[in-house]
Amino acid sequence: MDFKSNVPIYLQVTADLKARILTGEIHPGDKLPSSRELALSYEINPNTAARIYTEMERQGLSYTKRGIGTFVTEDTSVLEYHREQELKRILHAFTSELKSFGYDTDDIPNLLKKYSEKKEVTE
Known part of the structure; x- marks a missing residue:
């Protein structure tokens, strides 16, 4: 967590938990x-933690069973939606960065092929 960031702590932790869910580190149905x-x-703060779970429920990533706990959603369509949104965010940032270096959209598939086959990045 970056306590100096302008991004609220509850959103930073929510993003971390979301990433762990979407990458499969935390599985559907797991108790949080x-x-x-x-x-x-x-x-x-415990109040911040409660706010995180409220935000995750708002996004459909979790649900609470009263008196039992909070669980990761088992709704695969919700998880797939969030994966797709993350993919769009990553690809947009990636293509924007490449374009800022002068690459054209048509160059991107060849660049991906060329550099995804390399084992290491040289500086």
């Missing part, structure tokens, strides 16, 4: 840590 456990692991 309690708000108190989450607060301890991220060294944040």
Whole structure:
């Protein structure tokens, strides 16, 4: 967590948990840590942890069973939607960066092929 960032802590932690869910580190149906456990692991206020779970539920990434805990959604369409949104965000940033270096959109497939086959990046 970057406590000096302009991005609120609850959004930073939400993004981290979301990434862990979308990459499969945390699986659909898995029980998430309690708000108190989450607060301890991220060294944040328990109220912030509760806000994180509220935000995750708002995004459809989790649900709460009263008295039992918070769980990752098992709705694969929701997870696929979020994966696609992340893909769009990453590709937009990637193509924008390449264009700022003077590459054309038509160059991108060849660049991807060329550099995805290399084992290391040289400086």
